[in-house]
Amino acid sequence: MKAQSVLRLGSLLGFIVLAAVVWYGHSDRITVEGALFLVLASCLGLPSMLLAASVRVKRERDITAPSDWVRRARASILLVTAWQSIAVGLLNIWAVNYSRNLVIFGLSYLLTIAFVICCFFAVRFTDNPEQEGGSCPLNYFGRPRARILFFYGFCYMILPVFVVGVRVFFLSKPSPLPFQPPQLALFLTCITSLVSTGMVIQRYRRASSNKVLAKGISLLTLCILVSMGAIEVIFSYGAYLYVLSSITVVCMATSLYLQLLAKESPRLSVAQHRSGEMADIAPLMPKA
DSSP states (O other): OOHHHHHHHHHHHHHHHHHHHHHHTTSTTSOHHHHHHHHHHHHHHHHHHHHHHHHHHHHHTTOOOTTHHHHHHHHHHHHHHHHHHHHHHHHHHHHHTOOOSHHHHHHHHHHHHHHHHHHHHHHHHHTOTTBTTOOOOEEETTEEEOHHHHHHHHHHHHHHHHHHHHHHHHHSSSOOGGGSHHHHHHHHHHHHHHHHHHHHHHHHTTSOOOHHHHHHHHHHHHHHHHHHHHHHHHHOOOHHHHHHHHHHHHHHHHHHHHHHTOOBOHHHHHHHHHHHHHHHHGGGSOOO
16 A cells, blocks of 8 residues: 555544544443544554655655565554454444434445455455565465455355345344344454454464564553453443454454564565665766
8 A cells, every 4th residue: 555545544544533532522322442442543543644654755755765665564554453443443332322224324334345445455465475475375276366366255255244234224123133234244344354364364374473563462452352341341232242343353453463574575675775776876877
């Protein structure tokens, strides 16, 4: 993802978080658990935009460095996780304070699509040939296949669930709990995160570990899970929401950690560095 795209999507994410706080801040419809995810989205979106801004400034000044690829990749990874967090947070708010109307129905499905797109970017990143070790495609019946093809197949498989949810919403009044739009959306985000994280694990299972990063993400994930458990005990939002949200959080944290381990291919890094050096000395070379 380009630095400019990261900055635009990060700004949009910040606007959505601010709008949600203003809209629900003075009412009892916001849930503590949902607000927790909104805070997490903000904490992930800010460093993402800072990394993208640093890459963009260097590019405008014609400064190339081997670390630019890593900075751009990490900015994209953090932004994708931030968007996943805000989707889970808003769905939790609407699931606890569910009201049967077309607005919540449409927004729930829209956030589900946004979450699936985020998982698409995560899976596509695993197929990036510019990283260390290359794309490492899956071996399917003796032939290499990109993981994104399997993700397309998964999206096709869950499409009937979308259709069933639409039919239940319009034909059943009231809708059964698992088929209420926010509840169904959380279920779809949960299974989508499971599938995408499985593909990420398969790609980076042999990558060199980073103990400091692993401890930091594990501690943050544990704090979120404990906070969600305490909130569930105090407010009794429902075990169904807690289980779906907890599984999604663990998958998001696992995918985030593994993708942050990605490094630029040494060959590509050397080639870019040499091209940068040639660009620097080109004005000093005598003309023919």
